[in-house]
Amino acid sequence: xxxxxxxxxxxxxxxxxxxxxxxxxxxxxxxxxxxxxxxxxxxxxxxxxxxxxxxxxxxxxxxxxxxxxxxxxxxxxxxxxxxxxxxxxxxxxxxxxxxxxxxxxxxxxxxxxxxxxxxxxxxxxxxxxxxxxxxxxxxxxxxxxxxxxxxxxxxxxxxxxxxxxxxxxxxxxxxxxxxxxxxxxxxxxxxxxxxxxxxxxxxxxxxxxxxxxxxxxxxxxxxxxxxxxxxxxxxxxxxxxxxxxxxxxxxxxxxxxxxxxxxxxxxxxxxxxxxxxxxxxxxxxxxxxxxxxxxxxxxxxxxxxxxxxxxxxxxxxxxxx
Ligand SMILES: NC(=O)C1=CN([C@@H]2O[C@H](COP(=O)(O)OP(=O)(O)OC[C@H]3O[C@@H](n4cnc5c(N)ncnc54)[C@H](O)[C@@H]3O)[C@@H](O)[C@H]2O)C=CC1
Ligand SMILES: O=C(CO)COP(=O)(O)O
Numbered sequence: 001x002x003x004x005x006x007x008x009x010x011x012x013x014x015x016x017x018x019x020x021x022x023x024x025x026x027x028x029x030x031x032x033x034x035x036x037x038x039x040x041x042x043x044x045x046x047x048x049x050x051x052x053x054x055x056x057x058x059x060x061x062x063x064x065x066x067x068x069x070x071x072x073x074x075x076x077x078x079x080x081x082x083x084x085x086x087x088x089x090x091x092x093x094x095x096x097x098x099x100x101x102x103x104x105x106x107x108x109x110x111x112x113x114x115x116x117x118x119x120x121x122x123x124x125x126x127x128x129x130x131x132x133x134x135x136x137x138x139x140x141x142x143x144x145x146x147x148x149x150x151x152x153x154x155x156x157x158x159x160x161x162x163x164x165x166x167x168x169x170x171x172x173x174x175x176x177x178x179x180x181x182x183x184x185x186x187x188x189x190x191x192x193x194x195x196x197x198x199x200x201x202x203x204x205x206x207x208x209x210x211x212x213x214x215x216x217x218x219x220x221x222x223x224x225x226x227x228x229x230x231x232x233x234x235x236x237x238x239x240x241x242x243x244x245x246x247x248x249x250x251x252x253x254x255x256x257x258x259x260x261x262x263x264x265x266x267x268x269x270x271x272x273x274x275x276x277x278x279x280x281x282x283x284x285x286x287x288x289x290x291x292x293x294x295x296x297x298x299x300x301x302x303x304x305x306x307x308x309x310x311x312x313x314x315x316x317x318x319x320x321x
Contacts, residue, residue, distance in 0.1 A: 001025075001158070002065030003072045004083060006033055006058060008131035008269065009097060010074035011043040011050075015135050017072065018053035019161040025065045026058045029083075034058040046269065050135045066090045070155060072097050072125070076270045077109060077180075084116040091119040093151055095144070095159075099126065099179035100276045106283040108180075108220075110172050121151045124172050125159070126179040126231035128238035130245070134164065141165040143231040145175035167230060174226030177217040182236040183247045183273030184280055185209035187297050189240035190251020195306050197255075205293065206240050211321075212291050216280070219289050247273040251300075260301045274301055292316060 001017040003010050006028035014026045028034050037043055037058035041051055062083075065071055070093040075083050077100025084094070094117060096109045105112070113122045127142030134140060144159065144166040146152030156166045169175060188209065192201045210233055217227045226232060239245040243252065250271045253263045264274055277297045284291045292313060299309045 001070060001072070002027065002068030003074060004062070004065055004087065005074035005076075005098070006030075006037065006043060006046070007074065007076075008043075008046045008135075009129070010072070011037075011047045011052065012129075012131040012135035013072050013074060013097060013125075014056045015050075015053055016159065016161050016164045018055040019164070022055065024053075024056045025068060026056050027062055027065045028058055028060060031060050034060045047131060047135055050132070062087045066092075068092065070095060070158070073113070074098060076275075077101070077272055078103055078275055080109060081112050081116060084113060087117070089117060089119060091117075093121045093123055093155060095123045095125050095155065096176065097125045098272075099176070099183055100272045101180050101279045101283060103275065103279050106279060106286070108173060108176050110176055121146065121148055122172070123152065123155060124175040124179075124231075125166070126175045126235065128230060128234045130238070130242070132244070137163050139163040139165070141167060141230055141234075143167055143169050143175045143226070143229060145169040145172045145226075145231075147172055169226060169229075171223045171226040173220055174217060174222030175231040177220060177222050178213065178227055178229075178232030179235055180272075180276050181213040181216060181280065181294075182209075182232070182239050183271075184277045184294050184297050185213070185236060185273075186239035186245050186247035187251040187254070187271075187273045187277070187300070188293050190245075190248040190253075191255035191297075191300060191306060191310075192251075193248070194252035194255020194257075195310070197310070202240065206236060209240075209293050210236060212293055216284055216289050216291060219287050246271045250274060254300050255306055257306070259303060261303065273297070277301055 066088040123146040
């Protein structure tokens, strides 16, 4: 198995893939990180304090991962196209684990991957999975979506570990839309927490956010039950409930009165919702889907005052649920 991207989530997934005794190749862009992982069996930059399996070998050469039976793709979403373009064509499955929508094209990650590697089956792995918990061996479950049932079954069996339980699905679009949209909603929930607006407001936002995710997902061809499953509602609840989420934490900072631009400039790790929000807003407008919470997050990211944005959201015309 190969893993492309050695941030927190790529490193945690390499641990999962090594859990049943197989060798794993982990590609990182940064040569210093490759050497550090191979020397110390720890990714001190992105997942400090967690010993990595000796079955994991880091590499800086994409040709070394291309031959693997399958590759987990775990780069930031906006970097995925460029990295896949450098990956030699091999026809083996690509399992997409990044959560986002491509800026400029509005393409989902599966559409980008299929365009760059037309001979590879493209799957999506998504669900409630804070990397540090998964890497420490704490239990969770994910959706593994594949258009081809046989490929999905084989990879579900390959990835499953006692603490990591993949559920097979054939709804690739549904699985990826849940993960992309929940990051934007998590920023909004963080703003509610940071501004001290209370637990009722947070729960209301999760429910109305889920309605928003469902409207967009259905319009894009997702199935409602996928959106209500691990990769949609499951991940939404996780990410909207914890400061362990980078998106939620970003929102908390904004809600507490800090400027989004300053918060983003000071981060080393990715807060995907900040990149996804304007793309999602434009993609939704283009197909006539109303997404008021996403619109509000975009205003907050652009620097509008929290009080004004929340006020405008609450002043929307009353309507049926
Ligand atoms: N951390 C988590 O708990 C989870 C993250 N994800 C998703 O996985 C994806 C990756 O997230 P993390 O591993 O957490 O990110 P991270 O912030 O921990 O690390 C990002 C990694 O990508 C590399 N990188 C940055 N720009 C790049 C570029 N232009 N080309 C190639 N590599 C580049 C960095 O060097 C670093 O190794 C995101 O889409 C995220 O939403 C999904 C589930 C859980
Ligand atoms: O996707 C995640 C958990 O499933 C991680 O969320 P954050 O990117 O907000 O930390």
